[in-house]
Amino acid sequence: MAILIWIISLAVIVCIMLRPMEWPEAIWACGGGALLVLLRLIPVADAGAAVAKGLDVYLFLAGMMLLSEVARQEGVFDWLASLAVRSSAGSAGRLFALIYGVGILVTVFLSNDATAVVLTPAVYAAVKKARAEALPYLFACALVANAASFVLPVSNPANLVIYGRSLPSLLPWLRLFLLPSVVSIAVTYAMLWLVSRRALRSGIEAHIAITPLTAPGRRVVYGIGGTGVALLAASALGRNLGVWTLAAALVAVLAATRLRGTWPVVRSVSWSVLPLVGGLFVIVQALEAAGTLAYGQRLMLLIARLPRPAGSLAASISVAVLSNVLNNLPSGLLTGAAMAASAAPPHLRNALLIGVDLGPNLSVTGSLATILWLVALRRDGVSVSAGRFLKLGLVVMPPALLAATLASLI
Numbered sequence: 001m002a003i004l005i006w007i008i009s010l011a012v013i014v015c016i017m018l019r020p021m022e023w024p025e026a027i028w029a030c031g032g033g034a035l036l037v038l039l040r041l042i043p044v045a046d047a048g049a050a051v052a053k054g055l056d057v058y059l060f061l062a063g064m065m066l067l068s069e070v071a072r073q074e075g076v077f078d079w080l081a082s083l084a085v086r087s088s089a090g091s092a093g094r095l096f097a098l099i100y101g102v103g104i105l106v107t108v109f110l111s112n113d114a115t116a117v118v119l120t121p122a123v124y125a126a127v128k129k130a131r132a133e134a135l136p137y138l139f140a141c142a143l144v145a146n147a148a149s150f151v152l153p154v155s156n157p158a159n160l161v162i163y164g165r166s167l168p169s170l171l172p173w174l175r176l177f178l179l180p181s182v183v184s185i186a187v188t189y190a191m192l193w194l195v196s197r198r199a200l201r202s203g204i205e206a207h208i209a210i211t212p213l214t215a216p217g218r219r220v221v222y223g224i225g226g227t228g229v230a231l232l233a234a235s236a237l238g239r240n241l242g243v244w245t246l247a248a249a250l251v252a253v254l255a256a257t258r259l260r261g262t263w264p265v266v267r268s269v270s271w272s273v274l275p276l277v278g279g280l281f282v283i284v285q286a287l288e289a290a291g292t293l294a295y296g297q298r299l300m301l302l303i304a305r306l307p308r309p310a311g312s313l314a315a316s317i318s319v320a321v322l323s324n325v326l327n328n329l330p331s332g333l334l335t336g337a338a339m340a341a342s343a344a345p346p347h348l349r350n351a352l353l354i355g356v357d358l359g360p361n362l363s364v365t366g367s368l369a370t371i372l373w374l375v376a377l378r379r380d381g382v383s384v385s386a387g388r389f390l391k392l393g394l395v396v397m398p399p400a401l402l403a404a405t406l407a408s409l410i
Contacts, residue, residue, distance in 0.1 A: 002290035005041050008032055009283045013326060016276075017365040017386060025371060026272040029279030042286040050285035051278045057157050057329075058274050059242030063249035064111045065269045067227060068118040070253045073265060074217040076224075077118050081126035082211045090206040092132055092199065099123055099137050100189055103144035104151075109228040112145035112156050116373035117270065124380050130204040136196035138377065138384075143361050143396060145369045147188035150357045151181040154231045154241055157277075157368070158356050161332040162339075170236040176350055176408070184358055184404040191396040216256045223252025270375070277329060277368070284333040296338030304345060308409060312351035316405040319352050320359020320397075328367045332356045350408045358401050362393035 012032035016025045036042045042050075071077055080102055088095035106115045120141045127134050149156035153163075153173050160167060168176065193200065213221070227248035234244040253265055287293075303314045322331040335352050338344075344352070360366025364374055364386050377384060 001041060004039070005036065005286045005290040008035055008041075009287055009326070009330075012279075012283060013365055016327070016371065024272050025375075026276040026279065029276045029283070031279075033279040033282030036282060036286045042282065042289055046285055046289070047282045050281045053333075054161075054277055054281045056240050056242035057160050057277060059246045060111075060154075060157055060160060061113065061273055061277065062269075063227075063242070063245035063247070064114055065117070065271075065273065066246075066253050066265065067224060067249040068110060068114040069269050070256050070265045071220050071224065072118045072122075073261075073268070074214060074220045074256055075211055076213070076217050076220050077122035078125065078211040079213045079217065081119075081122040082129075082208060085126050085130045085204075085206060085208055086210055088130070088204065088206050090203050092202050092204050093193075095127070095130065095132065095204060095206075096136060096140060096193070096196070096200050097189075100140050100144055100192075103141055104148045104185060107145050107148040108151045108155050109231075110224065111154060112149040112367070112369040113273075113372055115141055115145040116369040117376055120373055120376045121380060124377070124382065126208075127204075129208045130206065132202075132204040133199045134382070135384075136192070136199050138373075138382070139196070139392060140192055142370055142373045142389075143188055143192060143392075144185070145373070146358055146361045146367055147184045147400060148181065149369070150177045150184075150353060152232070153235050154245070156357050158328050158332040159353065160241060161329055162336040162353055162356060166340075167235075167241075170232060173235065177353070179410060180350070180354055180404040180407040183407040184354070184400050187400040187403045188361070188396055191399060195392060195395055216258075216261075219256040220252060223248075223255055227252055270372070273368070273372070280327060280330050281333065284330045287330070287334065288337060292334060293337050296334055300338050300344050300348070304348060308347055309406065312347050312405050312409055313402065315348045315351040316355035316359070316401055319355035320362065320401055323356055323359045324363045324366045327365055327371075328356050328360045347409060351405050354404050354408060355401065358404060359397065361397040361400070362390065364389045366393075 012028050015028035037044055037047050084098040084102060085095060087098055103115050103119060106119050123137050123141055124134055127137050153159050153167055230244055230248040234241055253262060303311050306314060319331060319335050335356060339349055360370060364370050
């Protein structure tokens with residue numbers, strides 16, 4: 001039974017990556033979960049409980065997707081991207097730095113999924129106007145989305161998955177992860193620059209028209225700011241973030257659209273992300289039933305006996321590898337359960353979160369944000385193979401992971 005569960009689970013991840021028959025990722029995740037139930041590899045009640053376990057994540061994602069979509073429709077991200085091109089003064093390197101900086105801000109305050117889904121198309125449109133080679137800037141969007149995703153608890157849905165109701169409030173979180181986040185962002189940027197240095201030495205067309213920000217667009221900007229404040233307050237008070245995120249996003253959408261344009265925003269959101277996540281939760285529940293959690297506990301106990309630096313590196317590297325095999329949301333669920341069951345020491349908990357958040361920069365299946373990034377590129381006719389991403393990830397991710405993990409020990 002355990003072998004069959006693993007075969008189905010790995011097959012689902014492969015299908016999400018390759019998209020046979022070009023079916024959406026959610027079909028494969030939900031289909032895999034349904035197959036596990038039909039074959040009685042997991043009871044219906046357990047599957048339902050697994051789906052329900054993700055309520056806070058669904059609410060968080062729904063709020064972020066609504067906020068991102070209204071920002072897209074009102075041209076906020078096009079405005080930011082055109083400002084970046086104009087501010088580059090014809091320098092590809094400066095444009096790269098500006099886009100990376102915008103990606104940090106969007107990831108930190110709107111989540112890594114927002115960077116993947118909404119900022120990426122805007123950046124692609126801007127670099128086309130600037131007649132620049134697109135891939136370095138598009139890769140920057142993908143990799144900063146994970147590299148900056150543990151600055152705040154709200155920066156990555158995986159943070160909610162790993163900690164659940166024990167999610168640290170804002171100030172304790174910053175004490176734990178601010179320095180590792182800065183290191184992660186800096187090393188990722190340096191490695192991306194090194195790989196792309198030839199393309200970034202060229203000149204670009206900087207004299208493009210700045211996309212005007214309309215009155216609804218300005219209201220969206222204010223709404224984004226208000227949402228950021230609300231989430232920081234919720235995090236500081238130790239509240240669940242899903243309800244606060246959705247409530248703040250709905251207020252921002254209603255303020256921007258004044259009701260008349262609300263339905264087009266709701267209709268345009270990629271709601272298939274929610275069943276995709278739900279299907280992954282069911283797969284994780286089946287893997288736990290197959291004994292995966294017990295293996296994770298034993299591994300955690302072995303790692304806990306190592307000296308702190310060696311243990312932290314072993315933890316972050318292990319879960320980074322697992323995230324690229326299973327995707328970081330399922331691996332985050334398994335990691336969170338293993339942490340709770342084994343009473344892992346704090347330095348291992350910190351290393352595990354860094355591995356779950358940053359490790360997915362290795363491959364296209366590593367995180368939900370990277371999968372959404374691929375979907376966004378396909379809409380614009382841009383194709384990035386799994387091999388090409390892996391080739392870049394092998395250069396960029398390992399040094400960033402090692403440096404951030406060691407920084408977490410300071």
